[in-house]
Amino acid sequence: MGERQLKFLEDWAADWSNLTWMKVVLSQTIFANVATLPKSEHHDRIVPRLRILPEGEYPPDDRPVSDMDSNGWPQTGRNKALKAMRKAFALHIAGDQHLGSTIQYGVDDWYDAGFAFCVPAISNIWPRRWFPEEPGKNREPGPPKYTGDFIDGFGNKITVHAVSNPVFTGKKPSNLYDRATGYGIVRFNKTTRDITIECWPRFTDPADPGAGQYTGWPVKINQMENYNRKTVAYLPEIVVEGMVNPVIRVIEEATNEMVYTLRIKGNTFRPKVFSEATYTIKISDPDNDKEKVFKGVQSIPKESEEKFEVTF
Structure with a gap:
C-alpha cells in the first residue's frame, strides 16, 4: 500500500x-x-x-x-x-x-x-x-x-x-x-x-x-x-433540521485525523468515538454545497442525553 x-x-x-x-x-x-x-x-x-x-x-x-x-x-x-x-x-x-x-x-x-x-x-x-x-x-x-x-x-x-x-x-x-x-x-x-x-x-x-x-x-x-471498533465515548446526539440524510464527518482535533464519514439515515445520529477527546463535526449536503462546521465538541459518556441541534 x-x-x-x-x-x-x-x-x-x-x-x-x-x-x-x-x-x-x-x-x-x-x-x-x-x-x-x-x-x-x-x-x-x-x-x-x-x-x-x-x-x-x-x-x-x-x-x-x-x-x-x-x-x-x-x-x-x-x-x-x-x-x-x-x-x-x-x-x-x-x-x-x-x-x-x-x-x-x-x-x-x-x-x-x-x-x-x-x-x-x-x-x-x-x-x-x-x-x-x-x-x-x-x-x-x-x-x-x-x-x-x-x-x-x-x-x-x-x-x-x-x-x-x-x-x-x-x-x-x-x-x-x-x-x-x-x-x-x-x-x-x-x-x-x-x-x-x-x-x-x-x-x-x-x-x-x-x-x-x-x-x-x-x-x-x-x-x-x-467499523466495529470498541467504542470509548460518544458525542452529543446530532439532530438536523432542514436536511434529510446529511453527511456527517467526525475529526479528532488533537491529530486532525478523520475518524469517519457517513451519510446517515434520517436526521438524527449519535456519533461513537474511540478516545475521550475533543472533536470537530462537519454536517453537510455535498451535492448542494451546504455545510456547517462545529469545533471543540467534547466527548461524553454513553449515559449522557446531551443533544446537538443544527438547522439549515
Whole structure:
C-alpha cells in the first residue's frame, strides 16, 4: 500500500457526493489468507492433488498457511488499507482465492474493521480449503469448527463466518461439481442499511423456492458493523433540521485525523468515538454545497442525553 494509494482511499472514504449512501471496496483479492494445508505440506502446488473430502469429514492436521497469492501481506500495508476503508463503513468484495468466504477483518483486535466477501470461482482448477485443526474461538453454537476467530498464516486477525469448502459429491465431472464452484450476490437495503451476502453453487438458480446456498450463507450484517471498533465515548446526539440524510464527518482535533464519514439515515445520529477527546463535526449536503462546521465538541459518556441541534 503506497502513499498515493492510501491517499486515494482516505479521499474516497470522505467523499459521499452524488447521494452516495453505501460504500464498497472492490479489489482482486482479500486482505487475509483463508487457506490451510496439511502439516506435511509446505507449498500450495499440492492443492489440486489433495483429496476432496465428503460432507462431514474433516482433515486431522491442517494449519493456516501464508500464501502470497492473497493480499494478507505485507501486514503493515494491509492494516493501513483496512483502517482507511473502515472510515467509510465499507464492505470489501473480491475474488481470486478459488474459495468462497465471508470474514470480518481485525487490525488491533478482532472485529475492529470491516467485512469481506471473497466470491467463489465459476470454474475452479485450484480447490483451496479452510480446515484449521484448532477450532475458531468465540464461535456461535452450531456453526462448523472452521468458523470463529483465527490468526491467519500471516498473523492477521480474522473472524470467519462462512467458507465454501470443496466437497465430494459423486457427480461427474468431479472437477466441475466437487471444487466449490459458484457465484456471489450481495444485496444492499437502502432503507435499513442492511447488507445480505449470498454464496450460491454454480448450478443453483436462486429463483427456485428450494434452492440452497453454500453452508453458512446468507450472512447478514448492517453497514455500521463495518467499523466495529470498541467504542470509548460518544458525542452529543446530532439532530438536523432542514436536511434529510446529511453527511456527517467526525475529526479528532488533537491529530486532525478523520475518524469517519457517513451519510446517515434520517436526521438524527449519535456519533461513537474511540478516545475521550475533543472533536470537530462537519454536517453537510455535498451535492448542494451546504455545510456547517462545529469545533471543540467534547466527548461524553454513553449515559449522557446531551443533544446537538443544527438547522439549515
